[in-house]
Amino acid sequence: DVQLMESGGGLVQPGGSLRLSCAASGFTFSDYWMHWVRQAPGKGLVWVSRIKNDGSDTSYAGSVRGRFSISRDDAKNTLYLQMDSLRVEDTAVYYCGRGGLSGYIDHWGQGTLVTVSS
Amino acid sequence: EIVLTQSPGTLSLSPGERAILSCRASQSFGSSFLAWYQQKKGQAPRLLIYGATNRATGIPDRFSGSVSGTEFSLTISQLEPEDFAVYYCHQSGYSPITFGQGTRLEIK
Numbered sequence: 001d002v003q004l005m006e007s008g009g010g011l012v013q014p015g016g017s018l019r020l021s022c023a024a025s026g027f028t029f030s031d032y033w034m035h036w037v038r039q040a041p042g043k044g045l046v047w048v049s050r051i052k053n054d055g056s057d058t059s060y061a062g063s064v065r066g067r068f069s070i071s072r073d074d075a076k077n078t079l080y081l082q083m084d085s086l087r088v089e090d091t092a093v094y095y096c097g098r099g100g101l102s103g104y105i106d107h108w109g110q111g112t113l114v115t116v117s118s
Numbered sequence: 119e120i121v122l123t124q125s126p127g128t129l130s131l132s133p134g135e136r137a138i139l140s141c142r143a144s145q146s147f148g149s150s151f152l153a154w155y156q157q158k159k160g161q162a163p164r165l166l167i168y169g170a171t172n173r174a175t176g177i178p179d180r181f182s183g184s185v186s187g188t189e190f191s192l193t194i195s196q197l198e199p200e201d202f203a204v205y206y207c208h209q210s211g212y213s214p215i216t217f218g219q220g221t222r223l224e225i226k
Contacts, residue, residue, distance in 0.1 A: 035215075
């Protein structure tokens with residue numbers, strides 16, 4: 001079974017940093033694009049970032065470009081999201097997801113909550 | 119940026135009825151890049167439909183997707199109690215990837 005498990009969320013002050021991790025199992029991690037999607041409390045889904053299966057291509061939502069960085073370690077079957085210069089509006093549950101052939105997300109983790117507050 | 123506008127915002131129906139959810143795109147993109155997700159309270163989203171019309175693995179055949187130009191629809195033929203949830207459309211044809219704002223399907 002495909003499993004994705006996020007970790008690394010927590011409470012951080014505005015301007016601070018966090019690194020989220022997503023541990024993958026049950027599939028050949030290096031074959032798949034991977035995504036981060038977030039959901040603020042009571043709000044809808046917002047795509048954050050994606051990375052190509054070989055790590056050679058990344059893209060970001062405008063609201064996080066220049067502050068967040070996506071990466072992967074295929075040897076550890078792990079996806080990362082480095083989040084710097086965090087803002088109150090970055091408060092959300094962050095989900096990692098496995099990318100399907102045409103960019104849809106076919107499996108999702110359970111999410112990790114990031115709270116940015118002073 | 120492609121904006122996906124979902125309607126209605128909330129749909130109130132009874133079990134056994136048919137639900138039709140709409141997702142309109144602000145510009146054209148390949149229908150291969152349109153997906154639908156279901157999200158129940160406190161849970162992660164679940165893929166229902168990809169490529170506008172293809173059911174994901176394990177999704178019951180009461181769920182179906184269709185497309186006409188830039189208008190996409192998700193139909194649930196006969197609502198079961200477990201279908202009451204929030205539904206999102208999603209496009210991955212143009213960067214940035216975008217989601218619709220969601221349609222809440224509630225029990226009448």
